[in-house]
Amino acid sequence: MTVGETSLIRCLSNGYAESFTLRCAYSFLIILMPINKIMRCFIGVDVEEKLKEKIVKIQKNITRAGIKLVERENLHFTLKFLGEIDDEKIEQVKKKLSEVSFKAFKIFIKGVGAFPNINYIRIIWIGCDSPEMNKLSEIVDEKLAGIGFKRNEKYQNHVTIARVRIKPPEKLIKKIRELKDTEIGEMVVDKIKLKESKLTPSGPIYSDLKTFELE
Numbered sequence: 483m484t485v486g487e488t489s490l491i492r493c494l495s496n497g498y499a500e501s502f503t504l505r506c507a508y509s510f511l512i513i514l515m516p517i518n519k520i521m522r523c524f525i526g527v528d529v530e531e532k533l534k535e536k537i538v539k540i541q542k543n544i545t546r547a548g549i550k551l552v553e554r555e556n557l558h559f560t561l562k563f564l565g566e567i568d569d570e571k572i573e574q575v576k577k578k579l580s581e582v583s584f585k586a587f588k589i590f591i592k593g594v595g596a597f598p599n600i601n602y603i604r605i606i607w608i609g610c611d612s613p614e615m616n617k618l619s620e621i622v623d624e625k626l627a628g629i630g631f632k633r634n635e636k637y638q639n640h641v642t643i644a645r646v647r648i649k650p651p652e653k654l655i656k657k658i659r660e661l662k663d664t665e666i667g668e669m670v671v672d673k674i675k676l677k678e679s680k681l682t683p684s685g686p687i688y689s690d691l692k693t694f695e696l697e
Contacts, residue, residue, distance in 0.1 A: 518569055518570070520566050520567070520568050521572065522565065522566050522678065522680070523564040523567055523572065523676060523678055524560050524562065524563045524677055524679060525561045525564065525575075525579070525622055525674060525675070525676055526558040526559055526560050526561060526674070526675055526677055527558060527559040527561065527671055527673075528557070528558050529557040529591070529641055530669040530670075532667070532669075533591060533667050533669055534554050536666050536667060537554075537557055537608060537641070537643060537666060538554055540594060540661060540664060541643055541644060543657055544644055544654060544661075546648075546651065547648070548646065548647045548648030549606075549644050549645070549654075550644060551643065552642055553685060555688075556686065557641055558688075559610070559615065559640070559641055560642075561618065561619045562619065562622050562623055562626065562631075564626075564631065571629070572676075572691065574629045575626065576676060576692055578625040578628065579622070579625070579674070579676060579692070580694060582618075582621055582622060582674070582696075584618055584621060584697065585697045586671060586672035586696040587671055587696075588668055588669070588671070589610050589615055589639075589668070589669060590611075590612075590667070590668050591610045591641070591665075591666035591667060591669065592608075592609065592610070592663070592665040592666055593662055593663060593664065594606065594608055594643075594658055594661035594662055594664055595607055595608075595609055595640070595658070595662065596646075596650075600655055602650075603650040603654070603655070603658070604645065604646055605644070605646070606642070607642050607643060608641045608643055608664075608666060609638075609639060610640065611639065615671065616637065616639065618671070618674070619634065619637045620637075671696065672695065672696050674693075674696070675690050675692070675693050676690070676691045676693075676694070677691060
C-alpha cells in the first residue's frame with residue numbers, strides 16, 4: 483500500500499464527513515511537498531594526481547596509532563567551508579561562483595606543518611605559499627558574504643594530510659620538523675569546485691556538485 487493510499491484510508495475512517503475534503507487535501511499536500519535537502523559543503527581545489535603519490539609517501543612517514551590519514555582521493559585545498567546548507571542556498575552559491583573572474587595560475591606545494599602548533603598537533607598539513615591562491619580565496623569569500631556567509635577570519639593555504647587524535651609523541655614532532663622543507667611539486671590551478679562532504683564512520687566522502695573553470 484502506498485503512502486497516498488494510507489492517507490486516503492485515514493481520511494475515510496476519521497468519521498468527520500464534513501471535513502473530509504479539507505483533511506484529505508491537507509494530507510496529500512504534505513505528501514507532495516518537496517523535501518528541502520541539506521548538504522554539508524565546501525569550495526575547494528583538488529590536488530593534481532601526479533602530486534598525490536608524493537603526498538602519500540609523506541603520509542607513510544607519519545603513520546602512527548591515533549593518527550587518521552586523509553584518503554588519497556580526498557586531498558585538496560579548501561578555499562571556503564560552507565557548512566550545512568539547503569538546495570536553495572546551494573543554487574545561490576553556484577550563481578555567485580559563476581561570477582568569479584580569475585586567471586588560472588601555478589602553485590608550488592612544499593613544507594609540512596601542524597595546527598595549531600608543533601607541540602599541540604591536531605592537524606598535519608602540507609603548505610603552499612601562493613599570493614594568487616590567497617587572492618582567489620578572498621574573492622570567493624567576498625562573493626559569498628553577499629548571500630549571508632560569514633567571512634573567513636584567517637586563511638592559510640594548506641592540504642590536510644592527517645588528523646591527530648592522541649598526544650603527539652616526540653618521534654612524530656621530530657619527523658614533522660624533518661619534513662618542514664619537503665618539496666612536493668608544481669601544479670596548475672585552473673578550476674574550483676563546489677563539493678559535498680558526506681560524513682561516514684570510516685571518514686568523509688566527497689562528491690563534486692559543480693566545477694567552475696578559471697580563465
